[in-house]
Amino acid sequence: MKLHCPPRRDSETSVRGGSGRLLALLALPLLTSCGVTSRMEPYKQTDAVINDGEQVVILARKHHANREAEQEFIDCISESLSKGRTGLEVHSSTAFEDMMYPWFEPSMAPLSTDDLATLLEKPGVMDQVRDTGVRFLVWLDGSTERVASGGGITCAAGVGGAGCMGLAWWEDDARYDATVWDIDELSSAGTIHADVKGRSVMPALVIPLPFIARPQAAACRGMTEQIRQFLTTPEGYGAGPDPELG
Amino acid sequence: MRSARLTVKLSAPLVAIAGALGAGCASSVIVQSDFPTPLIQPLPVRMGVIYSPELQDYVHAESLPQQSTWTIGLGNANLAMLSPLFETMFAEIRTVEDVPLDPSAQLDGVLLPELEKFEFDVPIGTRDEFVEVWMQYSLTLFEPDGEVVTEWPVSGYGKAELTGNREDALSRAAIVAMREVGATISTKFAEQPDVQYWLEENRNEAALSAETRLGN
Numbered sequence: 221m222k223l224h225c226p227p228r229r230d231s232e233t234s235v236r237g238g239s240g241r242l243l244a245l246l247a248l249p250l251l252t253s254c255g256v257t258s259r260m261e262p263y264k265q266t267d268a269v270i271n272d273g274e275q276v277v278i279l280a281r282k283h284h285a286n287r288e289a290e291q292e293f294i295d296c297i298s299e300s301l302s303k304g305r306t307g308l309e310v311h312s313s314t315a316f317e318d319m320m321y322p323w324f325e326p327s328m329a330p331l332s333t334d335d336l337a338t339l340l341e342k343p344g345v346m347d348q349v350r351d352t353g354v355r356f357l358v359w360l361d362g363s364t365e366r367v368a369s370g371g372g373i374t375c376a377a378g379v380g381g382a383g384c385m386g387l388a389w390w391e392d393d394a395r396y397d398a399t400v401w402d403i404d405e406l407s408s409a410g411t412i413h414a415d416v417k418g419r420s421v422m423p424a425l426v427i428p429l430p431f432i433a434r435p436q437a438a439a440c441r442g443m444t445e446q447i448r449q450f451l452t453t454p455e456g457y458g459a460g461p462d463p464e465l466g
Numbered sequence: 467m468r469s470a471r472l473t474v475k476l477s478a479p480l481v482a483i484a485g486a487l488g489a490g491c492a493s494s495v496i497v498q499s500d501f502p503t504p505l506i507q508p509l510p511v512r513m514g515v516i517y518s519p520e521l522q523d524y525v526h527a528e529s530l531p532q533q534s535t536w537t538i539g540l541g542n543a544n545l546a547m548l549s550p551l552f553e554t555m556f557a558e559i560r561t562v563e564d565v566p567l568d569p570s571a572q573l574d575g576v577l578l579p580e581l582e583k584f585e586f587d588v589p590i591g592t593r594d595e596f597v598e599v600w601m602q603y604s605l606t607l608f609e610p611d612g613e614v615v616t617e618w619p620v621s622g623y624g625k626a627e628l629t630g631n632r633e634d635a636l637s638r639a640a641i642v643a644m645r646e647v648g649a650t651i652s653t654k655f656a657e658q659p660d661v662q663y664w665l666e667e668n669r670n671e672a673a674l675s676a677e678t679r680l681g682n
Binding site: 290291292318319320321322323325326327328343344345348 | 502503504505506507627629642645646648649650652653
């Protein structure tokens with residue numbers, strides 16, 4: 221049996237010819253680099269905060285791009301935001317899209333706050349939004365992609381036993397942008413950019429040992445915390461670079 | 467999108483039987499969903515609608531190269547999508563069998579929706595993450611006497627992440643595409659030039675008959 225994850229000729233050859241000690245030495249730098257690095261850039265341009273009885277809805281931008289925020293990522297943020305002692309009132313994205321149908325379908329959804337203002341002027345639309353209780357719309361754009369991978373693992377089985385030898389690694393990049401719209405003010409309240417990279421490593425010395433980084437889960441946690449702070453902190457949050465610093 | 471396709475009209479049970487017989491080398495999907503009622507103002511016309519047997523029993527069958535044969539039933543979903551749509555779009559809606567209508571029907575026009583094209587793509591490799599569906603309906607508006615006012619093609623595109631099995635993903639993509647079609651019909655129908663002119667004519671006729679009634 222031979223597993224590739226995915227194969228690369230050069231690294232595969234070196235693994236076959238090496239001993240366990242050599243492999244361990246080669247794997248050491250990669251093992252130490254296994255993990256997640258994250259960067260969050262919030263920018264809030266108003267002092268608006270969410271009040272009691274007001275809700276927030278998380279929606280994916282779906283303008284037929286090759287990539288769009290995964291539904292599980294939307295669900296992760298929606299669920300995480302509503303949990304805990306400081307949980308917010310989060311409206312289900314599916315229920316919101318159904319209630320506002322057809323105005324939030326991929327081809328109809330407002331692309332700017334000007335479009336939103338035009339939409340809310342249509343008969344019955346503003347009343348329906350009020351019925352949902354939603355004040356803040358959070359548009360999520362982005363995705364998690366595999367940006368690099370390499371190495372290889374070779375497994376063999378015989379009468380005396382079975383085992384694997386080799387090293388595989390891969391790197392995923394979770395990049396998401398959240399744009400927050402304030403329906404009451406008909407303006408954009410700000411943006412949050414998240415870039416989380418995760419490198420996973422799987423050395424195999426008889427048994428494969430996976431050290432898996434989960435950048436999407438880390439992005440969900442980070443983005444959730446940022447959105448929570450964004451919506452609850454009136455001042456001094458994500459104000460962008462200090463103008464005095466240039 | 468794949469080129470080799472065959473659209474046949476079968477009933478839903480036949481889709482299930484076809485799926486069972488071809489288990490392992492065939493995929494069978496019956497698209498079913500509840501569609502939301504659109505948030506729009508109704509047009510002030512009394513409309514008849516023809517739900518043809520072809521539309522109600524629509525099945526798309528296609529053999530994909532290097533993949534299985536797909537049989538996709540869309541009949542139930544067609545009705546589930548169009549029925550609440552038309553009920554909200556018009557002041558009055560009634561199902562009719564055919565045109566021309568009997569003058570006693572007292573309808574301003576008749577709509578005939580048809581599903582003309584259905585195309586889909588299911589990825590083979592593990593790196594492709596989305597199932598895609600494209601479909602095109604045709605909406606023909608008739609005068610009560612059977613004269614064609616306009617024929618309007620409406621298309622919709624949908625995609626769905628390939629997270630579970632392929633059949634589920636295809637069903638979700640088809641529902642997204644149908645919602646898009648419903649969105650376009652509900653918001654753009656009255657903006658079609660021929661429909662605009664027809665609506666204006668109907669408004670004038672209604673105003674004229676109201677004046678005549680008042681004069682009498």
